[in-house]
Amino acid sequence: AQSVTQLGSHVSVSEGALVLLRCNYSSSVPPYLFWYVQYPNQGLQLLLKYTSAATLVKGINGFEAEFKKSETSFHLTKPSAHMSDAAEYFCAVSTNDYKLSFGAGTTVTVRA
């Protein structure tokens, strides 16, 4: 079985500041890891994914994440926040059973 813990349900950053969203996973087998973003009243949009290739993964909209096996982490970062980054972000893990297990989500607000 796999699970995800997202540290911090709310993160507030100033426009132009670093965005850091934390995700730790638990999995008994090598995982596939994903970050999704959800804007209000919308579905989930894939930001990036880790599938056992490079440990530093670049995604859309300037986001990237680093897989650290020793820390069982997959934290999401963006060097400079933009107002359009205000949304809810979900970390998810899957293995060979093909179901996604999601964290509880982190809401990002961006201050002007």
Add this chain to the structure above:
Amino acid sequence: ETGVTQSPTHLIKTRGQQVTLRCSSQSGHNTVSWYQQALGQGPQFIFQYYREEENGRGNFPPRFSGLQFPNYSSELNVNALELDDSALYLCASSSGQEFNTQYFGPGTRLTVL
């Protein structure tokens, strides 16, 4: 390339009724998964269909059932609706070649009164 579509967008039902939600998968995808997202929570896996067969199920009662059709579109049926069934229902499609990367539709907002 057409993405995942879902219908209807919103739905209001009363307790005890039955509901059917529909999903069309992204072109070239043969697998559809359904998730329930309660307000303020992360999505929870309901079940997955692969080539018209159920391919895994989460911790949901049997009154949640599904179908997948030859064109890979899918339905989610919920019988005997309860107030706690109020949620956003998300459909996601995937293919076998992308490490199970799932692409989500916009969701159906179900309200049970």
